[in-house]
Amino acid sequence: MSIFELSMTMLNTVRKADSSFADQLSLELLKIELLRTKLLSVVFTVGFFVTLLTYVFVGADALPLLGAPTNQFIPLGATAILALMELGFQYRIKYWLQHQLLPPTWWWYSSAANEIIIPTVAMLLIGFGLNNPLDVLHTPVSSIYFAFIVMSILRLQSSHALFVGMLSTAAYVLVYVVLSMHGADHAVIASAHMMNNPVLHTQSAVIILIAGILAAFVARQLRSHFKSTMLAQEERNEVLKIFGRQTSPAVVDQLIEKKGEPESRRQDVSIMFVDVRGFTAFAEGREPETVVNYLNSLFSFMIHAVHQHDGMVHQLLGDGFMAVFGAPLQDKSHASKAVAAGVNILEELQRRIDNSELQETRIGIGVHSGQALVGMVGSNLHREYKITGDVVNVASRLEELNKQFNTCMLASESALVQAHAVDTTAFTLQEKVSIRGRTSAEVVRGIPATTKFAYSGT
DSSP: OOHHHHHHHHHTTOEEOOSSHHHHHHHHHHHHHHHHHHHHHHHHHHHHHHHHHHHHHTOGGGOGGGOSGGGGHHHHHHHHHHHHHHHHHHHHHHHHHHTTEEOOHHHHHHHHHHHHHHHHHHHHHHHHTSSSGGGGGGSGGGGHHHHHHHHHGGGTOHHHHHHHHHHHHHHHHHHHHHHHHHHHHTTOOOTTOGGGOHHHHHHHHHHHHHHHHHHHHHHHHHHHHHHHHHHHHHHHHHHHHHHTTTBOHHHHHHHHHHOSOOOOEEEEEEEEEEEETTHHHHHTTSOHHHHHHHHHHHHHHHHHHHHHTTEEEEEEOSSEEEEEESOSSOOTTHHHHHHHHHHHHHHHHHHHHHTTSSOOOOEEEEEEEEEEEEEEEEOSSOEEEEEESHHHHHHHHHHHHHHHHTEEEEEEHHHHHHOTTSOOTTOOEEEEEOOTTOSSOEEEEEEETTSTTOOOOO
8 A cells, every 4th residue: 555545545534423412522622633733823923033043133143052064954954844733733623623533542642743743853953063062952942842842632532632732742851862872972962961960861751751740630620610610501501592581591590500301200290381362363464574573563562561470472372371480490479470470461451452562462361380290201303392281281271261251360269279479460361160080179269351451351
């Protein structure tokens, strides 16, 4: 197999990212890697021009550690190669991000190795041209290992940071050993010279290794924090997807704090049904846009009232809706809030009619409290939050009975008994009614349609 074929095979190990959390996290890390390569390319480009301008305006004599004249081109060549290499990395990363591809594992390590190998070779070449080869380890060039270690933290991979630290340490030791042997061959290195002391360079190598270990620790901590942040955002998005437009922001925040998908369980709730009377006759002969605008003007303040009382609009039902109080979060005052929300809707409706903000509109509201099974229903392809139980059927039936009793709001005795925090004096009508599907009659109380703040009727 040729080198070209081998390269293409290795490049083909990239794979398409899917919607899993791990792959999405990898794509986010790839964006950070793009930032890292941009920073390095800027640093090396600036280094190239600073070195070039130093040669032009100061002269090579100001840099005696470069030794032979040919050595003067090594820093220029090294910085230019590094800058171009980082630009090449940027091009490859942008391609992967554009096509939602994940780079192979080996790429992360090979790119780090290339970044370390180039300055290592440059130091060896410079050292070979010096009278005392080890002097190159006392120049700012050797500090580049620390720069790579610090920048490796941006990859948020402890294994990568540790790899860079270990490879930098090995490269430093290699430069020291090779240049020591080269200097010894020329009988130049004096063992008594403090700057050539092996202990000193051993300490430097250990410091580089420790820096790599610390970078790995920091990268691990940052990755953990970054991962936690992404998981929290993913959980928030999931809750918002299910409940975001159905309930108040305060309830959504509480759901996020509790974490996890609401489990199915029996729960005491209050159910409210709202219906617009005479809607079919109103819609007949009118443009669809007019009908929709009318419904929007009604639902805007009605849904606001539900949210104000910590309720959730569970379903829009054409010319009405179903709301639940006490779910998904348990709330002992669910009955009080449901009744209060219904009364507020009637008051606001009357106010808007009196101010000519709405044409004369009649509505019917039914409220009942009881136990229901609440939770997610469906499959992985489609899931919905459902409320199931007799309490739903009774509340729906009460809403319909408003027509029979000429009331604008009917509430069961079980709901009003629990509504301790609400003034229920407006519920002057009291009846005992039969509910379809139930053997026992239900005591209900209602607000007559003649009450000042609302209109209702057949």
